[in-house]
Amino acid sequence: MEQPIEEPVWVRTLIGWHVVFWSLLLVSAVASFLSNLSAGRRGAYLGVLVLLAVLYHLLAIPAMESRRRLPSHLYRLLVMLCVATAVGLFPQSIFLLFIIAPQIWLLSESLLDGVLFSLLLLLAVGTAQLWAAGWGMEALREILPWILISLVVTTLLGVWIEKVIEQSEQRADLIEQLRTTRDELAEAHHTAGVMAERERMAREIHDTLAQGMTSIVMLSQTAAVELSRGAVDPAAARLAAIEDTARENLAEARALVSAFTPVALSGATLAEVLRRQGERFAAETGVDVQVSLDMADDEVAALPQGQQVVLLRAAQESLANVRKHAGATQVQIRLGLSADGVAIEITDDGSGFTPSAEPSGYGLAAMRGRVEESGGTVSVDSAPGRGTRVQVLIPATGQEDC
Structure with a gap:
């Protein structure tokens, strides 16, 4: 796992300072x-070097790592005395x-x-140099220019060091901000992905x-009514339909666990599945369902999976709404190509409703979400007393995976 970069630059490069310091003491x-x-x-000189080593270990290293004021000031004052003594x-x-x-x-600081x-x-x-040279004016004239030049050089060096440290701190802050932003974006994308997957699962279910x-x-319920009336054969047919539906539901449940391709489409074309859906719906509800294709079977089979x-789910949802709300006697499902892509249209002669006040529930919202994810559109045309027409248009460049 990647470790965050939290230490300042001088802490990460202390080993270089250590090596140079100990090497110079040894030299x-x-x-x-x-x-x-x-x-x-x-x-006496070696004693001063030992004292320098002790001060560096006890004061300089902690001061470099934390830049605490007291160890820093104390170390610099003591090291000045040590170096001056060593030079003397x-x-x-x-x-x-x-x-x-x-x-x-x-x-x-x-x-x-x-x-x-x-x-x-x-x-x-x-x-210390003046003391070692005997405090003469000649020695002062030789040492003073060197002190001034050294002051200028050390000042320039110090300014450069301060700029390096400042830029390194700014860079570290920026990296930390970028890392935090990246983590927040990753978490947001993860959350969005989880929500999208939940939405998709909800639609599939x-x-x-x-x-x-x-x-x-x-x-x-229909079979129970028929049994109460003594109609054994119709009730048996209902029970057989219940068994078939339950088996298909079980297969769909297994498919949801392993993939999202409907079981019905795994072994048949969309045209065949729509015809079977219409026949079953008619057998279950008594509603006359007509399925028509304005395109060849091979064109339907060539559509992306x-x-x-999306088209099958739209037809299923529309039939479910007809069953629950419409009270229709006729339903027509039409699948065809247009200049904009492929479209499916489901029309019924039921009670209808006002599109601006669509029936509450998950169905139409789920249909719109699924279709819009594929780049398509959903159009609902309905009015009280004159039925409903639902049209789903998927563009020819629609996404392959939905």
């Missing part, structure tokens, strides 16, 4: 043995400034803070299982 110690220092001075004992150790000067700026501590460091080291259960209930699913 300084070796140089003291190669010089003509007396044993006493060499011992062994003037050639002036090269320690190469690592101490950047540390001064690395631990500074502002430009003014860095300039002041750099000036103090150079004054301390310059004083409504268009298949719920309608099948409605047919079973109505057939059962996604379009066939």
Whole structure:
């Protein structure tokens, strides 16, 4: 799992500072043995180097990691005294400034803070050099220009370090913001995907299982009435229809678990399925259902699977609404091609309704959602007392998967 980048740049690169610091201390110690220092001075010099190492370990490292004010200020003051003492004992150790000067700026909290501590460091080291040279004016004239040049160079170096740290902090903040935004977008997309999948499942269940259960209930009620009247043969036919519907519902349920392609379309063309749906609806309700095709069977079979699913579900939902609300005696289902794509039209002569006040429920809303996902449109033309016409148009460039 990707770990967030939370540490500032100086924390992530501390190992480089450590390596340079310890290397310079080691070089300084070796140089003291190669010089003509007396044993006493060499011992004092090595003691100063050890003190520098202890201060770096106890104060500098925690201050670099947290930039806390007290360890930072204390370390810089003590390290100035140590470096000045080291230079006074062994003037050639002036090269320690190469690592101490950047540390001064690395631990500074502002430009003014860095300039002041750099000036103090150079004054301390310059004083140590003067002491080592015997406090002469000649030595002062030689050391003063070097102090001024060093101040300018360290100031420029410090400004550059401050800019690097500032830009790194800004970049880290930006990366964190981008990461947060990415996580929020991923969560939003995940939530939207879950909701879309739930909506799709709800439509599939409504268009298949719920309608099948409605047919079973109505057939059962009709069979009960016929049995009470002693009509055994018609009741037996209803029971057989109930069994067929239940088997199809079971197959649809299994298909929903494994895929979303209707079972009816897995072994037949859309035209054949529509004819079977019409025949079953007529047998169950007594309504005259006519299915007509304004296109060849091979053209119907050539339609993308996604379009066939949308058209079949639209026909099923329309027949379900006729069963529940219309009280119709005739229904016509017409499937055909147009200049804009493929269309299915379901017309009934039922009671009708006012389209601006569509019947409450999930059916028409689910149909519209499914069709619109495929890039199509749903048109409902109805009025009280003159039936209903539902037209679904799927463009020729409709999505393959719905």
